[in-house]
Amino acid sequence: MAALKMGFYAISVFLICYYIANGEPCTRIIENLHYSCMGRNLSSIPSSIPSSVQTLDFSFNFFLQLKKTIFPVLSFLRVLDLSRCHIRQIENDAFYNVKNLTTLFLTGNPIIYFAPGCLNTLYNLQRLVLVDIGLESLQLNINNLTKLQELNVGTNYIQSMTLPPFMTTFKDFSLLDLHANNISIIRTDHTVVLREIGRNMTLILTWNPLLHIEPGAFKDVYLRQLDIRSAFVSFSAQKAALKALHGLNVKRLIFGKYREDNGFHFVDNDVLDGLCCFNFQEVSYYVLESAKTTIAIFRCMINATRITVKGGNIFKMETVHFHKTKELYLINNGLGTLPTKQLSHLHTLEKLEITHNSEPIFAEPFTDLPKLQYVDLSDNQLKIKHCCSTLLSGTPQINYLNLSLNSEISVDVGGFEGLDSLEILDFSYTRVVRIGYLSVLSNLKNLRYLDVSYSSVTFSNIFCFLGLSSLNVLKMAGNNFQGNVAKYVFNNLTLLEHLDMSFCHLVELHTSSFKYLQRLRHLNVKGNYLIKIDFLTHPNLKQLTSFYVEKNSITAIPLHVLQNLPMNLSEFDLSFNPIDCSCSQTDFMLWIINNQRVLKQPENILCKTISPNSDFRVTDFDIDHCVYKKKLIIVLPVFCVVFIVVLSILVYRFQFYLRYFWILLRGYRSPGQQECSYDAFVIFSSYDEAWVMNELMENLENGVPPIQLCLHMRDFQAGKSIASNIIDEGIMGSRKIIVVVSQHFIDSSWCRFEFELAQSRFLMERNANIIIIILEDVAERKTKKVIGLHKHLKKNTYLKWSRDPLSNMRFWIRLRKAIVATKQ
Amino acid sequence: MKTYFNMLLFLILGLVQMDRAHSQDPQWPLHTICNSNKLTVTYRSCVISDPLQDVGVSFLPCPNKLTDPTTVRIAFILRQSITEFYSSIKLFLNGLHVWGVDEPLCLPQFPRFTFCGSRRGEMITFEMLIKSKVDLPLKGDFNLMVHGINQDGFQIACVNATLSFW
Numbered sequence: 001m002a003a004l005k006m007g008f009y010a011i012s013v014f015l016i017c018y019y020i021a022n023g024e025p026c027t028r029i030i031e032n033l034h035y036s037c038m039g040r041n042l043s044s045i046p047s048s049i050p051s052s053v054q055t056l057d058f059s060f061n062f063f064l065q066l067k068k069t070i071f072p073v074l075s076f077l078r079v080l081d082l083s084r085c086h087i088r089q090i091e092n093d094a095f096y097n098v099k100n101l102t103t104l105f106l107t108g109n110p111i112i113y114f115a116p117g118c119l120n121t122l123y124n125l126q127r128l129v130l131v132d133i134g135l136e137s138l139q140l141n142i143n144n145l146t147k148l149q150e151l152n153v154g155t156n157y158i159q160s161m162t163l164p165p166f167m168t169t170f171k172d173f174s175l176l177d178l179h180a181n182n183i184s185i186i187r188t189d190h191t192v193v194l195r196e197i198g199r200n201m202t203l204i205l206t207w208n209p210l211l212h213i214e215p216g217a218f219k220d221v222y223l224r225q226l227d228i229r230s231a232f233v234s235f236s237a238q239k240a241a242l243k244a245l246h247g248l249n250v251k252r253l254i255f256g257k258y259r260e261d262n263g264f265h266f267v268d269n270d271v272l273d274g275l276c277c278f279n280f281q282e283v284s285y286y287v288l289e290s291a292k293t294t295i296a297i298f299r300c301m302i303n304a305t306r307i308t309v310k311g312g313n314i315f316k317m318e319t320v321h322f323h324k325t326k327e328l329y330l331i332n333n334g335l336g337t338l339p340t341k342q343l344s345h346l347h348t349l350e351k352l353e354i355t356h357n358s359e360p361i362f363a364e365p366f367t368d369l370p371k372l373q374y375v376d377l378s379d380n381q382l383k384i385k386h387c388c389s390t391l392l393s394g395t396p397q398i399n400y401l402n403l404s405l406n407s408e409i410s411v412d413v414g415g416f417e418g419l420d421s422l423e424i425l426d427f428s429y430t431r432v433v434r435i436g437y438l439s440v441l442s443n444l445k446n447l448r449y450l451d452v453s454y455s456s457v458t459f460s461n462i463f464c465f466l467g468l469s470s471l472n473v474l475k476m477a478g479n480n481f482q483g484n485v486a487k488y489v490f491n492n493l494t495l496l497e498h499l500d501m502s503f504c505h506l507v508e509l510h511t512s513s514f515k516y517l518q519r520l521r522h523l524n525v526k527g528n529y530l531i532k533i534d535f536l537t538h539p540n541l542k543q544l545t546s547f548y549v550e551k552n553s554i555t556a557i558p559l560h561v562l563q564n565l566p567m568n569l570s571e572f573d574l575s576f577n578p579i580d581c582s583c584s585q586t587d588f589m590l591w592i593i594n595n596q597r598v599l600k601q602p603e604n605i606l607c608k609t610i611s612p613n614s615d616f617r618v619t620d621f622d623i624d625h626c627v628y629k630k631k632l633i634i635v636l637p638v639f640c641v642v643f644i645v646v647l648s649i650l651v652y653r654f655q656f657y658l659r660y661f662w663i664l665l666r667g668y669r670s671p672g673q674q675e676c677s678y679d680a681f682v683i684f685s686s687y688d689e690a691w692v693m694n695e696l697m698e699n700l701e702n703g704v705p706p707i708q709l710c711l712h713m714r715d716f717q718a719g720k721s722i723a724s725n726i727i728d729e730g731i732m733g734s735r736k737i738i739v740v741v742s743q744h745f746i747d748s749s750w751c752r753f754e755f756e757l758a759q760s761r762f763l764m765e766r767n768a769n770i771i772i773i774i775l776e777d778v779a780e781r782k783t784k785k786v787i788g789l790h791k792h793l794k795k796n797t798y799l800k801w802s803r804d805p806l807s808n809m810r811f812w813i814r815l816r817k818a819i820v821a822t823k824q
Numbered sequence: 825m826k827t828y829f830n831m832l833l834f835l836i837l838g839l840v841q842m843d844r845a846h847s848q849d850p851q852w853p854l855h856t857i858c859n860s861n862k863l864t865v866t867y868r869s870c871v872i873s874d875p876l877q878d879v880g881v882s883f884l885p886c887p888n889k890l891t892d893p894t895t896v897r898i899a900f901i902l903r904q905s906i907t908e909f910y911s912s913i914k915l916f917l918n919g920l921h922v923w924g925v926d927e928p929l930c931l932p933q934f935p936r937f938t939f940c941g942s943r944r945g946e947m948i949t950f951e952m953l954i955k956s957k958v959d960l961p962l963k964g965d966f967n968l969m970v971h972g973i974n975q976d977g978f979q980i981a982c983v984n985a986t987l988s989f990w
Contacts, residue, residue, distance in 0.1 A: 059945055108946065180938065286936075
């Protein structure tokens, strides 16, 4: 029972700790200031939130009911996000403890009960977002919110845009967002308060089912922006509504369609005549309607200073005379002809953008536009044969010209005359003719930015950039260089800082290419076939900070290049090169591993491998393995030398035995195959020669029958080595071996050698016979010095010499018998 | 004895809590949009680590042929704002990529759709009429993957759909 009790306590403590650990669900974004408790299924403010918090994201939690006790005192809280907190009721004083809020989000809460004064404690509120909360009216009790600037009540069920009368005191009010509501009628009395509020208002009525606007409802109303995109239930409703806007003064008008609004077709060509009934300075028209015939779009826009028409199907623009237009944007309108007639001689035009026409477009010259500075004609399927005089004339102020993403442009010599102010020129992804082999850009002394990327240019003339003395950025990716033009083509670009030569099929870059580029800071040569980057050590490239050489053919960079890289280099992209990860490049790989701060994408610096499927990173290479290998390279020769020396010593030491084995291997001859030359080979010390000559030889060779002996001082062949004589004539050429053992015999190394060889033959033949004569008594311990002698004496019968006549006679009889007995 | 009961209750509640947390289904449910003898369309919202949400998709009506007009309706709740919004659509047949399109739907200067610029917490409902100009005799199982990404790189919505043509 006690153990059970203790177990329960332990588990309880664990569970308590578990819940406490779970009690810190909010993410601290800025300590003491900004916290996010988004999506934590909370129903109260955690105590871990400090009282100093200024921004609190409490979206996607559970409150159900907001009352005063929900929030602790958070005097410094400015931004509170309660989106999607399942709030149904908001009681009075619910925001009392956070009364200093400036921004409150209540998006997506199904609020069914608003207490009358629940928001009125927020005296400092500037931005109130009540999107998608089920609102049916704008009659809110917010009269104390005199500092309110923005009210967003989009996606609700509001049917009238009537504002409460007290809002006339909201002097800072500037945005009313009523998008996606149920407003179908706007009457004059609905806009009374709107007329009283200041002139800096933005009104958003997008995505409402507007049926009718009472004529004059917006008379004397001043707005900064009016957005009525997709605000009308039908085309005719829009047509009538535009006319009903007479008397309105708006700075920026936005109308037309959203993309998902299934548009209707134009039925009249005067559908936009209502635009003539009110005043606007800027207009954006998102068309999406399709027209069977030419319609009048611009007729009532000619007094606007900024005109944007997007998504129309104009093809041919009607003839109008613009008066005050400064900026004109025609985007994705299916134009078949540039509106040069309509725009030429428009002295107010400063900015022109005609882009995204998917059909081929015919170009005629724009003429007499003295204030035009910005021209963007990109993505138009343009074909221009004589650029640029046939496109722009009388336009001396142009500093931006964008002709990218077009079909083909031929640049004439002198083609940029009259465009001396040009600073930015973009031909990217447009096929350009003549730039690469003629000096067609020579008068563009102010040009700072030139982009001819992917323009099918082959640079074959070293003077093609002549005159571009101010060029700062040059992008020429995806083009070609002929011969050694790349060596000299940049010679005049002394102010160049950014050079992009990616995907230019470069195999080599010489240092002379950068001779004059002392200000170069960004160099991009990715996607080429470079093997060396030695040019990087050129002293003139000391300002270089970025170098991109990814996707080239670099296998290794020598150490002297790595040690002389530009000092300011802080971004070096070497990825996707076939790096040689072998021990011969240890310095290079160590440099890569130690300089990952500078290297971009070091994880993509891969080793060249035989298998195309395996990716092995340089950073994963084991340098220690190479160090071990180097040590091995040092140790191995030393070991070999030592081995050879030791082997030589051993060979010398055992030369006699080696020779013997060699003779045996060369061809062993059995005694039966060849008659032996001698009856016995006598092994004896030189000191015992007297006995051998006087006693042994006299008794055996002069006796009857005579016995032929082999004696080394008499029978060995001259000129033959002693070892060979011992083996060939002695041991191999004799039937018997007589060993004369004496003290001198024991001490002689030659005798020991001969005896050992004799024993070897005995082992191999088995019928060999060794006869041992003990000439004098030898201490037993000494016989052990000779390998096998002691053992032999113990196992075999031996003869002992004596001067006693009787023993002497018996000695000779036995010796002769031993030799002769096996002769047959 | 009363203390023991409280502890036991506490223990059981804790175990239930932990068990529920561990056994939570890591996948969104499989939805069926169309189920006719000509076309079957099912989809499942992708599991995104954060934020988690499901996507509602419907076809009205289910087309029998590609040339039949149908309205696609998509609905989901935003968990991040979409000042900018980019879509990626990929179509696979038997694991092979057969068609794809990446398109910016919302850009700061050109909000093409009503939902452009919407903030977190708002419900996005999107309808579009779709009709193919060419009646391709499609057979087999197609996999459709749709992603939506906002200006900060957050994955706003993600759907894996299977279209089976008979």
